[in-house]
Amino acid sequence: MATFKDFRNSVKPNWCPGCGDFSVQAAIQRAAANVGIEPHELAVVAGIGCSGRIAGYINSYGFHGIHGRALPIAQGLKMANRDLNVIASGGDGDGFAIGMAHTVHAIRRNIDVTYVVMDNQIYGLTKGQTSPRSAQGFITKSTPGGAIEPSLKPLEVALSAGATFVAQGFSTDIKELTALIEAGIQHKGFSFINVFSPCVTYNKVNTYEWFKEHLTKLADIEGYDSQNRELAMQTVMEKEGLVTGIIYQDLETKSYQEKVPGYAEQPLSELDMNLSEGQFNDLVKEFM
Amino acid sequence: MLHQLSWKVGGQQGEGIESTGEIFSMAMNRLGYHLYGYRHFSSRIKGGHTNNKITVRPTEVRSIADDLDILVAFDQETIEVNYKELTESSIILADAKFNPVKPEDSKAPLFIVPFTEIASELGTSLMKNMVAIGSTAALLKLDTTVFQGVVDEIFGRKGEEVVKKNMEAIQKGYDAMSELLGERVGEWELAPADGKRRMFMIGNDAIALGALAAGSRFMAAYPITPASEIMEYLIKKLPKFGGAVIQTEDEIAAATMAIGANYGGVRSFTASAGPGLSLMMEAIGLSGMTEQPLVIVDTQRGGPSTGLPTKQEQSDLMAMFYGTHGEIPKVVIAPSTLEEAFYDTIQAFNIAEELQLPVIIMTDLQLSLGKQTTEPFDYSKIEIRRGKIVEDELEPVENKDYFKRYENTEDGVSTRVFPGTANGIHHVTGVEHDETGKPSESAGNREVQMDKRFRKLEKLNFNKPVHVNAPHDDADVLLVGFNSTRGALEEVQERLNNEGVKVNHAHIRLLFPFPSDEMAALVNRAKKVIVVENNKTSQLANIMKMNIGGHNKTQSITKYDGTPFLPRELENKVKELLD
Numbered sequence: 001m002a003t004f005k006d007f008r009n010s011v012k013p014n015w016c017p018g019c020g021d022f023s024v025q026a027a028i029q030r031a032a033a034n035v036g037i038e039p040h041e042l043a044v045v046a047g048i049g050c051s052g053r054i055a056g057y058i059n060s061y062g063f064h065g066i067h068g069r070a071l072p073i074a075q076g077l078k079m080a081n082r083d084l085n086v087i088a089s090g091g092d093g094d095g096f097a098i099g100m101a102h103t104v105h106a107i108r109r110n111i112d113v114t115y116v117v118m119d120n121q122i123y124g125l126t127k128g129q130t131s132p133r134s135a136q137g138f139i140t141k142s143t144p145g146g147a148i149e150p151s152l153k154p155l156e157v158a159l160s161a162g163a164t165f166v167a168q169g170f171s172t173d174i175k176e177l178t179a180l181i182e183a184g185i186q187h188k189g190f191s192f193i194n195v196f197s198p199c200v201t202y203n204k205v206n207t208y209e210w211f212k213e214h215l216t217k218l219a220d221i222e223g224y225d226s227q228n229r230e231l232a233m234q235t236v237m238e239k240e241g242l243v244t245g246i247i248y249q250d251l252e253t254k255s256y257q258e259k260v261p262g263y264a265e266q267p268l269s270e271l272d273m274n275l276s277e278g279q280f281n282d283l284v285k286e287f288m
Numbered sequence: 289m290l291h292q293l294s295w296k297v298g299g300q301q302g303e304g305i306e307s308t309g310e311i312f313s314m315a316m317n318r319l320g321y322h323l324y325g326y327r328h329f330s331s332r333i334k335g336g337h338t339n340n341k342i343t344v345r346p347t348e349v350r351s352i353a354d355d356l357d358i359l360v361a362f363d364q365e366t367i368e369v370n371y372k373e374l375t376e377s378s379i380i381l382a383d384a385k386f387n388p389v390k391p392e393d394s395k396a397p398l399f400i401v402p403f404t405e406i407a408s409e410l411g412t413s414l415m416k417n418m419v420a421i422g423s424t425a426a427l428l429k430l431d432t433t434v435f436q437g438v439v440d441e442i443f444g445r446k447g448e449e450v451v452k453k454n455m456e457a458i459q460k461g462y463d464a465m466s467e468l469l470g471e472r473v474g475e476w477e478l479a480p481a482d483g484k485r486r487m488f489m490i491g492n493d494a495i496a497l498g499a500l501a502a503g504s505r506f507m508a509a510y511p512i513t514p515a516s517e518i519m520e521y522l523i524k525k526l527p528k529f530g531g532a533v534i535q536t537e538d539e540i541a542a543a544t545m546a547i548g549a550n551y552g553g554v555r556s557f558t559a560s561a562g563p564g565l566s567l568m569m570e571a572i573g574l575s576g577m578t579e580q581p582l583v584i585v586d587t588q589r590g591g592p593s594t595g596l597p598t599k600q601e602q603s604d605l606m607a608m609f610y611g612t613h614g615e616i617p618k619v620v621i622a623p624s625t626l627e628e629a630f631y632d633t634i635q636a637f638n639i640a641e642e643l644q645l646p647v648i649i650m651t652d653l654q655l656s657l658g659k660q661t662t663e664p665f666d667y668s669k670i671e672i673r674r675g676k677i678v679e680d681e682l683e684p685v686e687n688k689d690y691f692k693r694y695e696n697t698e699d700g701v702s703t704r705v706f707p708g709t710a711n712g713i714h715h716v717t718g719v720e721h722d723e724t725g726k727p728s729e730s731a732g733n734r735e736v737q738m739d740k741r742f743r744k745l746e747k748l749n750f751n752k753p754v755h756v757n758a759p760h761d762d763a764d765v766l767l768v769g770f771n772s773t774r775g776a777l778e779e780v781q782e783r784l785n786n787e788g789v790k791v792n793h794a795h796i797r798l799l800f801p802f803p804s805d806e807m808a809a810l811v812n813r814a815k816k817v818i819v820v821e822n823n824k825t826s827q828l829a830n831i832m833k834m835n836i837g838g839h840n841k842t843q844s845i846t847k848y849d850g851t852p853f854l855p856r857e858l859e860n861k862v863k864e865l866l867d
Binding site for chain 1: 317485486487488489493497500501502503505506508525526527528529530531532534536537538540541542544545546547548549550551552553554555556570571573574578664665667670672687688689690706707708709710711712713714715716717718719725726727
């Protein structure tokens with residue numbers, strides 16, 4: 001059986017030293033090993049940005065797509081091969097700005113893909129502009145007077161969009177993050193995992209220290225029930241989104257693929273592509 | 289006796305005009321006639337003038353007729369909008385309900401039939417369409433029993449009573465019309481046909497069936513006129529073959545989802561029109577750069593922006609040619625008949641996989657939505673070719689390095705391996721990359737990979753890039769077109785040839801890469817070249833000049849009012865340019 005080392009490859013990440021993304025990468029590798037899959041049974045589809053490079057840093061099939069479009073590519077891939085484990089990944093700009101429509105609709109659609117967002121509240125690769133996750137008043141190159149728009153609330157959005165799995169992690173806590181990604185992979189449906197992954201170069205506000213100070217673990221909240229959607233929404237609002245753990249999981253709802261009428265049990269990529277002569281002629285006759 | 293009948297029914301949108309045309313056409317198809325339909329409709333659900341013009345012939349037909357023999361009107365607007373197409377030997381049948389008035393300068397007589405009243409007497413005014421069909425049958429001297437099969441098929445589910453009532457409505461319409469006609473009975477009788485039933489479908493049906501036959505089992509699409517029928521057909525059919533269609537949030541998702549599914553190993557595609565094509569530009573680039581197959585159908589409609597969403601135009605050529613930033617190899621094909629739409633769709637999937645690049649199937653609204661007859665498609669002509677794909681087990685790669693997915697091969701095509709395959713791990717990226725897919729910005733590698741991608745086009749194997757009918761070695765004129773103008777051009781060629789003008793005709797089926805050698809040879813054999821297209825800026829003419837020159841003898845006939853070319857209109861314009 002594969003260990004997390006089997007999910008490592010020889011490519012050296014070009015992330016800045018101290019970047020939160022290293023830990024996200026490690027957590028994905030550990031989670032994949034823990035759920036007992038082999039590297040070739042995993043595909044990581046990523047967007048564009050610092051975080052998007054992750055598709056090339058894990059020893060698995062990797063697709064580094066276009067900015068904001070990791071999710072549709074990942075969903076298409078999963079539709080083609082339902083036996084494959086598909087993880088989509090990207091940054092907060094990728095998932096909550098340019099790709100926001102895909103994020104909301106992927107959540108609604110509930111195809112069995114795990115989506116890990118590396119949320120650093122800043123645009124890093126373009127060298128420090130505001131992101132939809134930047135706090136109001138946050139000063140960046142593109143918001144010299146401070147961000148005017150309020151920060152987007154991804155957990156509330158996900159819950160409102162009908163998510164069947166919502167979690168949030170912090171890159172420093174690899175153990176918890178690994179467990180969240182594992183649970184996400186095992187969840188039968190779309191799993192949305194937002195991860196605070198600090199940018200050490202351009203975000204001097206939301207630092208490791210800042211998160212340590214502000215984050216609450218849901219495990220530490222007495223009576224918290226991750227299957228209670230109302231409680232989840234209430235807690236997330238109360239804590240202004242600064243929580244970690246499984247926020248909500250719906251164990252009943254079936255995934256999109258289980259609901260699609262006629263969708264083959266085996267991967268579409270393995271179906272016989274040929275119509276029989278009888279099948280074809282029947283289709284032709286319908287037009288006669 | 290007529291050798292061609294041109295019949296039109298018109299009224300308000302949502303009034304059953306479409307189904308009137310449909311039922312009439314189905315009956316004519318059963319009698320063995322060839323049909324070619326044209327729908328005039330608006331971008332709204334109910335209300336607004338709509339009409340359905342159908343050309344019926346015992347021989348092959350690929351064009352809308354110039355004139356109208358029979359106009360069936362359910363409102364005065366239908367008469368006003370359409371009477372100019374009528375001749376002395378035409379006739380207007382109008383519903384008594386709206387007190388129809390014959391325009392002073394109408395050449396055709398007006399016959400008033402109480403369509404609605406007869407229908408109401410039978411129980412529901414909804415059957416006025418059937419009464420009108422019955423009246424049409426009287427004009428054509430058809431036996432009303434030919435409608436029995438069609439009525440059974442359409443209304444059978446609703447019970448025997450409904451079938452009976454509808455047949456009665458047809459008979460009553462027939463009787464009323466026969467009485468009105470008096471001595472003129474038989475004037476509109478049509479020459480008999482061969483009794484052979486043909487497929488009767490729109491271009492979008494042919495493409496959708498082509499995709500199914502090509503082995504496509506996944507489609508992602510966003511609704512749009514005039515492309516939606518493709519996804520709607522597959523939503524009905526794919527579940528029977530294990531596949532699925534996803535209606536996405538936008539065309540960006542549609543195209544990228546199709547790329548993801550192709551990467552996963554299943555033939556996938558999307559279909560849209562101009563506005564969707566605009567949104568797909570980045571996906572087209574991704575497909576080209578990552579060498580993932582992608583088939584896109586662009587059913588052209590009036591642009592730009594929302595433009596004329598329900599009208600004919602051929603103005604996306606340049607977008608398809610140049611669309612996406614940077615440079616990628618791509619293939620653009622343009623079927624011009626139902627048959628081509630079907631077989632070319634299969635070709636498109638084969639090329640997309642064999643050459644691992646985006647293939648755009650270009651149609652126009654008239655080809656996509658015009659309902660026509662065609663000979664049944666031939667199963668034995670369906671061939672699926674997937675190109676280089678790993679089929680055997682792979683040996684482990686040394687040092688956990690990647691499989692060489694982008695190996696620099698002689699023909700430029702590298703072997704694909706699908707995710708899930710042991711020892712096939714590799715990286716795919718829209719960033720410039722090396723043979724294993726790892727990002728690489730080195731100048732040398734850039735040239736190698738760019739050349740490799742473009743080299744693939746040299747192996748393009750497209751069956752019949754140009755449809756040619758060029759009987760003259762020293763033609764007076766070469767007529768050039770693409771997509772649905774085929775029938776009008778063929779007719780003009782025939783008419784002018786009969787008048788002694790030497791006319792050759794080339795219909796371009798492969799627009800990119802442009803079939804320069806073949807077209808240059810045809811241009812050389814003609815004194816003049818006239819390029820016919822439904823756009824303002826002569827896009828095809830410009831593409832021809834760019835690729836093969838001929839500036840001093842190339843002229844354009846363009847039309848961008850939202851309607852297709854009619855043969856006579858085109859004939860006159862060609863004659864003007866030849867004088």
